[in-house]
Amino acid sequence: MLLTNKNRLIEMLSSALQGIAQERGLAEVPMPRLERPKAVDHGDVACNIALQLSKAWKLNPRELAQALVERLQKEPGFDRLIASCEIAGPGFINFRLSNVAKTAVVGEILSAGTHFGILTQTNPSVPSAMIEFVSANPTGPLHVGHGRQAALGDALANLLATQGIKVHREFYYNDAGVQIANLALSVRARLQGLKPGDANWPEQAYNGEYIAEIATAFKASPEFRDDLEAIRQFAVAYLRNEQDIDLKTFGVQFDCYYLESSLYTDGSVAQIVQDLQGIGKTYEADGALWLKTTDDGDDKDRVMRKSDGSFTYFVPDVAYHASKWNRGFKKVINVQGSDHHGTIARVRSGLQGVAQKRGWDLPKTYPDYVLHKMVTVMRHGEEVKISKRAGSYVTVRDLVEWSGGVTPEMTADERSLALQRGRDAVRFFLISRKADTEFVFDIDLALQQNDENPVFYVQYAYARISSILQQWGGQTSDLAAADLSLLQSKAADHLLRRLAEYPEVLTDAAAELAPHALAFYLRDLAGDFHTFYNADRVLVDDESLKRARLALLCATRQVLQNGLKVLGVSAPAKM
Numbered sequence: 001m002l003l004t005n006k007n008r009l010i011e012m013l014s015s016a017l018q019g020i021a022q023e024r025g026l027a028e029v030p031m032p033r034l035e036r037p038k039a040v041d042h043g044d045v046a047c048n049i050a051l052q053l054s055k056a057w058k059l060n061p062r063e064l065a066q067a068l069v070e071r072l073q074k075e076p077g078f079d080r081l082i083a084s085c086e087i088a089g090p091g092f093i094n095f096r097l098s099n100v101a102k103t104a105v106v107g108e109i110l111s112a113g114t115h116f117g118i119l120t121q122t123n124p125s126v127p128s129a130m131i132e133f134v135s136a137n138p139t140g141p142l143h144v145g146h147g148r149q150a151a152l153g154d155a156l157a158n159l160l161a162t163q164g165i166k167v168h169r170e171f172y173y174n175d176a177g178v179q180i181a182n183l184a185l186s187v188r189a190r191l192q193g194l195k196p197g198d199a200n201w202p203e204q205a206y207n208g209e210y211i212a213e214i215a216t217a218f219k220a221s222p223e224f225r226d227d228l229e230a231i232r233q234f235a236v237a238y239l240r241n242e243q244d245i246d247l248k249t250f251g252v253q254f255d256c257y258y259l260e261s262s263l264y265t266d267g268s269v270a271q272i273v274q275d276l277q278g279i280g281k282t283y284e285a286d287g288a289l290w291l292k293t294t295d296d297g298d299d300k301d302r303v304m305r306k307s308d309g310s311f312t313y314f315v316p317d318v319a320y321h322a323s324k325w326n327r328g329f330k331k332v333i334n335v336q337g338s339d340h341h342g343t344i345a346r347v348r349s350g351l352q353g354v355a356q357k358r359g360w361d362l363p364k365t366y367p368d369y370v371l372h373k374m375v376t377v378m379r380h381g382e383e384v385k386i387s388k389r390a391g392s393y394v395t396v397r398d399l400v401e402w403s404g405g406v407t408p409e410m411t412a413d414e415r416s417l418a419l420q421r422g423r424d425a426v427r428f429f430l431i432s433r434k435a436d437t438e439f440v441f442d443i444d445l446a447l448q449q450n451d452e453n454p455v456f457y458v459q460y461a462y463a464r465i466s467s468i469l470q471q472w473g474g475q476t477s478d479l480a481a482a483d484l485s486l487l488q489s490k491a492a493d494h495l496l497r498r499l500a501e502y503p504e505v506l507t508d509a510a511a512e513l514a515p516h517a518l519a520f521y522l523r524d525l526a527g528d529f530h531t532f533y534n535a536d537r538v539l540v541d542d543e544s545l546k547r548a549r550l551a552l553l554c555a556t557r558q559v560l561q562n563g564l565k566v567l568g569v570s571a572p573a574k575m
Helices: 002-026 049-057 061-072 101-117 146-164 178-191 209-219 228-249 260-265 268-276 315-325 338-358 394-404 412-430 443-445 454-472 476-481 490-509 516-536 543-567
Strands: 045-047 082-088 092-097 130-131 166-173 255-258 282-285 287-289 301-303 332-337 368-372 377-379 381-383 439-442
Touching: 002 045, 002 061, 002 082, 002 332, 045 049, 049 061, 049 092, 049 377, 049 490, 061 092, 092 101, 101 476, 101 490, 130 146, 130 178, 146 166, 146 178, 146 332, 146 377, 146 412, 146 490, 166 490, 178 209, 209 228, 228 394, 260 315, 268 287, 268 301, 268 338, 301 315, 315 332, 315 338, 315 368, 315 543, 332 338, 338 368, 368 439, 377 443, 394 412, 394 443, 394 476, 412 439, 412 443, 412 454, 412 516, 412 543, 439 443, 454 516, 476 516, 476 543, 490 516, 490 543, 516 543
Parallel strands: 130 166, 130 332, 166 255, 332 368, 377 439
Antiparallel strands: 045 092, 082 092, 282 287, 287 301, 377 381
């Protein structure tokens, strides 16, 4: 139901509780909560506050519920908001909204349009937040795990933005360390005419065909020379550009690309180590420098600087997150693979030490993490483990092209449409499960155009409504004056209830960092629409009834469009 209706009912319940409390000399009155009954026949919303308070107030719960109902009925506007209320079981109060209250959501959606469900004012509790996601090493193409991060991170950023939070999207490039050195050695080996499997091919080299592509491009460039540093710089720039192309194809943009190498050149890593040493949070042993992470709940202390003088990978991570705090981001969310779970305690422990040294009021849980599990790709009934281009894994580009049915014979326009289909399928599929669950991506399902394909099912609902409105041929702006009291069927009631849930779905999904909840909602909304369409003919002869049902469909289409946009999925008018 509408947030305004819910808030009004909560205010009425609070007022009634205050009245009872004053009569009995009770000071503390908790805020009542409303829930949606599991069974539709039980009403639109339910409240169990009488059960919660009965023991503390020393009242029979049904008697307290009865007293609440009697007071509620005297509240101004109650009759307009509530059609009926009844006491059930040991003290539940079930409410049925009036037809006016139920149908009001249609007018609000038509009035708000693309802003329906969105808080347009700045959120005072969390004015801004940074989401760091993808953050792939520039050592190869983006793989399906990066795709899941891109879908989750971008949808999460959009969700937070609906709650009045200014969101900063950041990509952290690990452009320093052993993996980058191996990349340069791999390209040099290709330049020397070697290939995977040859006797002199480096053991740690990358075997994908993209290494040969980099070598060919470097050889043809003005920068070409047999210098390992020049090779490294060219290879990193080449792969960063390739990753940018894939991200653009996937519809993801970032506000900032932060380089790990900058943390060394500007002295941030050295300063972090100095800070931690300065407060006694480190010690020397076996020729290495250790961080006392056990002080912060880790199972053992961790090496910061190895005996060869190089830093372990979590040290620049601490410096990087210190920079986030320095830049004013008090709310930071990292979207990463579940293999990063072990680094959380180390990074937070290091940050707590830095905060102690610098006098920061840093929460112990800073930063927040959304960890996702692996993605298994199935095609033609078999698991796909490798990509011809990448050599050892399936790339995001593969996934988008396969899911869109891209073929070499397509024209440019056909390919563009196919890539859009593929992007929509990949985004929706990768968001449609909780991040901490493993996901099987079925390419064959993504290509199907039927009810079993969730993204097609939702998009088809939007396209079907668009077709009905086009067939009608009128001005949708005129539907704001429709007589919505005529929407009284069971199917219409279900659809109205679902539409009214949308603002709360956004709020809860953002609070729980759970974009999958919105994907679930959109599928349920599409299902309620299809049920309504099959039960209640829209383009009937009765003009008033027709306009009322068209208004309901127009509102449904708007919410479908709004929700899909949050997920980064298109809403095509034709399928």
